[in-house]
Amino acid sequence: MHATTTLLTSATNRKPRNFRWRVVDIVIASVIGVASGLIFVVWNQAYNPLSGLLTPLLPGLQALLGGGWLFAGVLGGLIIRKPGAALYTELLAAVVSTLVGGTAWGATILVSGLVQGLGAELVFALFFYANYRVVVALLAGAGAGLALAVNDLVLWYPGSAAPFIAIYTASSIVSGVLVAGLLSWLAMRGLARTGALSRFAAGRSNRARV
Amino acid sequence: MTPAAAASVSGASVVARGWGWRHAGRRGWAVDGLDLRIEPGERVLLLGASGAGKSTLLHALAGVLGGDEEGEQRGQLLVNGAEPTAARGQAGLLLQDPDSQVILARVGDDVAFGCENLGVPREEIWRRVHDALDMVGLDLPLSHPTSALSGGQKQRLALAGVLAMRPGLLLLDEPTANLDPAGVLDVRDSVARVLEHSEATFIVIEHRVAIWQSLVNRVIVLDAAGGVLADGHPDDVLSLQGDRLAAAGVWVPGRGSGLTVPRRETRPASLSTSVPGSEPLLRTPGLAIARTRTDFVARDIDLTVHAGTALALTGPNGAGKSTLALTLAGLLKPAGGAVLAGPELADGADAEPIRWKSRQLLTRIGTVFQDPEHQFVAATVRAELAVGPRALNQPGPAITARVDQVLQRLRLDHLAEANPFTLSGGEKRRLSVGTVLATRPRLLVLDEPTFGQDLRTWREIVALLDELLREGTAVVAVSHDTDFVAALGDREYHLTGQAGPGVTSRAAVSR
Amino acid sequence: MSVLTPARGPQAIFRINPVAKLAATLLLAGVLILTIDWVSASVALACEFVLFCWAGLSLKTFALRTLPVWIAAPTAGLTTLLYGQAAGQVYWSFGLVNVTEGSLELAIATTLRILAIGLPSVVLFVTVDPTDLADGLAQVVRLPARFVLGGLAGLRLVGLFLEDWRALELARRARGIADRGALRRLLSQAFALLVLSIRRGSKLATAMEARGFGAPVRRTWARPSTFRGREFALVGLGLAVALLSVGVSVATGSWNFVLT
Numbered sequence A: 001m002h003a004t005t006t007l008l009t010s011a012t013n014r015k016p017r018n019f020r021w022r023v024v025d026i027v028i029a030s031v032i033g034v035a036s037g038l039i040f041v042v043w044n045q046a047y048n049p050l051s052g053l054l055t056p057l058l059p060g061l062q063a064l065l066g067g068g069w070l071f072a073g074v075l076g077g078l079i080i081r082k083p084g085a086a087l088y089t090e091l092l093a094a095v096v097s098t099l100v101g102g103t104a105w106g107a108t109i110l111v112s113g114l115v116q117g118l119g120a121e122l123v124f125a126l127f128f129y130a131n132y133r134v135v136v137a138l139l140a141g142a143g144a145g146l147a148l149a150v151n152d153l154v155l156w157y158p159g160s161a162a163p164f165i166a167i168y169t170a171s172s173i174v175s176g177v178l179v180a181g182l183l184s185w186l187a188m189r190g191l192a193r194t195g196a197l198s199r200f201a202a203g204r205s206n207r208a209r210v
Numbered sequence B: 001m002t003p004a005a006a007a008s009v010s011g012a013s014v015v016a017r018g019w020g021w022r023h024a025g026r027r028g029w030a031v032d033g034l035d036l037r038i039e040p041g042e043r044v045l046l047l048g049a050s051g052a053g054k055s056t057l058l059h060a061l062a063g064v065l066g067g068d069e070e071g072e073q074r075g076q077l078l079v080n081g082a083e084p085t086a087a088r089g090q091a092g093l094l095l096q097d098p099d100s101q102v103i104l105a106r107v108g109d110d111v112a113f114g115c116e117n118l119g120v121p122r123e124e125i126w127r128r129v130h131d132a133l134d135m136v137g138l139d140l141p142l143s144h145p146t147s148a149l150s151g152g153q154k155q156r157l158a159l160a161g162v163l164a165m166r167p168g169l170l171l172l173d174e175p176t177a178n179l180d181p182a183g184v185l186d187v188r189d190s191v192a193r194v195l196e197h198s199e200a201t202f203i204v205i206e207h208r209v210a211i212w213q214s215l216v217n218r219v220i221v222l223d224a225a226g227g228v229l230a231d232g233h234p235d236d237v238l239s240l241q242g243d244r245l246a247a248a249g250v251w252v253p254g255r256g257s258g259l260t261v262p263r264r265e266t267r268p269a270s271l272s273t274s275v276p277g278s279e280p281l282l283r284t285p286g287l288a289i290a291r292t293r294t295d296f297v298a299r300d301i302d303l304t305v306h307a308g309t310a311l312a313l314t315g316p317n318g319a320g321k322s323t324l325a326l327t328l329a330g331l332l333k334p335a336g337g338a339v340l341a342g343p344e345l346a347d348g349a350d351a352e353p354i355r356w357k358s359r360q361l362l363t364r365i366g367t368v369f370q371d372p373e374h375q376f377v378a379a380t381v382r383a384e385l386a387v388g389p390r391a392l393n394q395p396g397p398a399i400t401a402r403v404d405q406v407l408q409r410l411r412l413d414h415l416a417e418a419n420p421f422t423l424s425g426g427e428k429r430r431l432s433v434g435t436v437l438a439t440r441p442r443l444l445v446l447d448e449p450t451f452g453q454d455l456r457t458w459r460e461i462v463a464l465l466d467e468l469l470r471e472g473t474a475v476v477a478v479s480h481d482t483d484f485v486a487a488l489g490d491r492e493y494h495l496t497g498q499a500g501p502g503v504t505s506r507a508a509v510s511r
Numbered sequence C: 001m002s003v004l005t006p007a008r009g010p011q012a013i014f015r016i017n018p019v020a021k022l023a024a025t026l027l028l029a030g031v032l033i034l035t036i037d038w039v040s041a042s043v044a045l046a047c048e049f050v051l052f053c054w055a056g057l058s059l060k061t062f063a064l065r066t067l068p069v070w071i072a073a074p075t076a077g078l079t080t081l082l083y084g085q086a087a088g089q090v091y092w093s094f095g096l097v098n099v100t101e102g103s104l105e106l107a108i109a110t111t112l113r114i115l116a117i118g119l120p121s122v123v124l125f126v127t128v129d130p131t132d133l134a135d136g137l138a139q140v141v142r143l144p145a146r147f148v149l150g151g152l153a154g155l156r157l158v159g160l161f162l163e164d165w166r167a168l169e170l171a172r173r174a175r176g177i178a179d180r181g182a183l184r185r186l187l188s189q190a191f192a193l194l195v196l197s198i199r200r201g202s203k204l205a206t207a208m209e210a211r212g213f214g215a216p217v218r219r220t221w222a223r224p225s226t227f228r229g230r231e232f233a234l235v236g237l238g239l240a241v242a243l244l245s246v247g248v249s250v251a252t253g254s255w256n257f258v259l260t
């Protein structure tokens, strides 16, 4: 009896989280998605020559470049903090990069965006959309990296040998953790510091009243 | 809007009972202890000092203040007996910043947006769009891109978008800031036309009382300390309590600014010949200005700016005042001719300001942009003011002292730790002026330094500039504000936008 | 599709529902992706170039907008040429580089395939107005209106990037913080741009709400978005090109399924 009461009060002390997307959530997620999409356009161009340099070093190592397409989802998830945010931003970024830049991979980019977004989304979901510490950000990056590896290995490198699969998967996870996870987290913190995120939980977590 | 259709809109009532709102992250309440009753169909002018919470109240009435995540509410605020958020759309709100209100890419679509959201049938939407555009006098094809509109046109577009919704509660937040005097009257007349045929309740915020006085039948003055300072029929309130209101920062019509700037020693206004013995700080032989390489905004501009004098740049919206100001300030490249700094201003640097380093500009020419938000780079008001001095590598204590001084002078000290972007419209403007003052440049270039300011701050700014002028600083100010031009401008340069500019010589200030 | 200027023109192509353009390119890409051979790609490319004559583009626009694809295709081809699966006669070998008959063939196929997939999507989307695309996605595909319109608003904000970038450049110079090294300045200004657009986004959201966006009412649409004869014809064309290239490729025995 006692246990339940304390539990209840401690639960009510915390503001209930609202999972419904506000208009501002949608608009900002879109801004992040579109901006990331434009970065994708640049990255699409840089990928070919760079992967040409990495592949000869160790085939599969080119997946290290994958992070350049993974940060959108993690950043969106970290800032918006609502179910579906990572998926939406990553997918929108993919759409924009197809539409604006005209990528060499055509419409398949949309599938990649969907899968990679899901990878990050699942990690945030595993933490019930309640935990946005750096560890979770890194894990979300890893999730997106794993998703990228699975997607690419099925779509582009079917029937590869085990070493290639291992290298490719490891590289994309490393890239996901560092570029998508760590960089996004740093970017989120930087944005929060500027006060631009004052309408979001991400921008308020540790600011005193003034 | 056809009179018949408009008449079907019935006005909304507003009731506030001890209502207050505190923005997330703020210690103080933006509005507090507000008790108010506005009957359907009343026309209200909402006044109050900058930062008193006027915009906050209007946002609340339109139901766009946001929920628990964005602030804290106490008391009760009801529109037509219900929470405003529950009936979004019955109130139409024109925001303080017209630039941020363009939503869609084409003029017609943008006006239609509100109607679509309210579920108005398609044929009816287009009828309303045409009516609304007629009303505000925006004569453009429906497919005209919204990215190609001047400031004044944007304001009209936003107003049309609000009118098309046929709101029962029409809320306008400084609808004429940034407009040229002719534009102000135009917009005022558009609104008058709408009100003639409509029963809608109407609330407008404006620091300049005279513009709206004839259209409203009630004035409410918000007290910055919470509650209401004065409330009643415009004539009564303004005549009976004029002194009190003027003291609180309200522009009471017929009283002017109440400020007499004593005559300063001024240079002759002749342009071509420089005064013997005094090199001008800046001259612009044969200057042509442009935003892009190809489109000249104006040409053959011959100006001189002398130390200790003020030059006012005036002209209609889109005439090129901001472009000229930015060119004079060494930020935009002259499209023809040159901007030349005299040896006193250049102080060892190149003769052309455009070639100066960013840091060299700081102590020589300080610029305040028309849109203050473009200039903010720091996370707090205090840090914002310290950016310039820090770039100059001044010692810490000196920076702190200077920043404190500026904070106090512009009455921003209570907001020192706030984020610049969360300030009210007037506060932002003051901060942007402050950032320039902090480095004590020899020449100040100010784009609309007084818009959106209450009387108290206005006087403060004028007095401050007058002081600087006496110390030998030169001021170039773009302004639609005739009082300001009269108070400070030794000379006025009028850009007409078409026929070619002309220079009006002015004797020193006199009123 | 251009973020900066709404596309407009007299030709019929401008009036075709963007959803149909999306569907046609997806269909074509979906089929071409299944095989890596130069025949299917060449057939598709040949048909596409004939169709491009009706795409409503001047030669200059065409060249300018498709430039990324023209760069990407040969670079990808080159990578394949150097490191692709070795087969047949070896022409040149150096370390990991192995230029062989097989890799040459693959390289040509890859280059052509990227062109065949990339060009039509670029060409079709040059004539797409984002507003029409959003209308189509919401009314024809029935995606949630809140998200589609939010995305559209976000896109328009980004259309202002260029102007904001210039304004920021001036403003930062005026504030005395533009003297840093080129890279640092670029990065910090890019970050400032992101901050500015997030701020604008927050304000825009308020403006949208002030116009009843997100109100619990069933939304109507001022511009109808329809999917009719023209649209079906375009999708049909896409399908025809896809089938023709597969047919020729299979008939000539060059079909090379990616999963084998």
Ligand SMILES: Nc1ncnc2c1ncn2[C@@H]1O[C@H](COP(=O)(O)OP(=O)(O)OP(=O)(O)O)[C@@H](O)[C@H]1O
Residues within 6 Å of the ligand: B023, B024, B025, B026, B030, B048, B049, B050, B051, B052, B053, B054, B055, B056, B057, B096, B422, B423, B424, B425, B426, B427, B452
């Ligand atoms: N989003 C926000 N977050 C935090 N504080 C805010 C926010 N918006 C406004 N404030 C603060 O609330 C107070 C009231 O602001 P408001 O914009 O309502 O003033 P105002 O009366 O409209 O002033 P002005 O005449 O200058 O426009 C100010 O102190 C302002 O700094």
Ligand SMILES: Nc1ncnc2c1ncn2[C@@H]1O[C@H](COP(=O)(O)OP(=O)(O)OP(=O)(O)O)[C@@H](O)[C@H]1O
Residues within 6 Å of the ligand: B149, B150, B151, B152, B178, B180, B291, B292, B297, B315, B316, B317, B318, B319, B320, B321, B322, B323, B324, B370, C163
């Ligand atoms: N960033 C820009 N890029 C291109 N053209 C611009 C830009 N800003 C303004 N213009 C154009 O340059 C001309 C002059 O604009 P400017 O902003 O100097 O006018 P202004 O006199 O300051 O007007 P206002 O009173 O509305 O501020 C206008 O025709 C305007 O459309």
Ligand SMILES: [Mg+2]
Residues within 6 Å of the ligand: B054, B055, B056, B096, B173, B424, B425, B426
């Ligand atoms: Mg205000």
Ligand SMILES: [Mg+2]
Residues within 6 Å of the ligand: B321, B322, B323, B370, B447
């Ligand atoms: Mg201007």
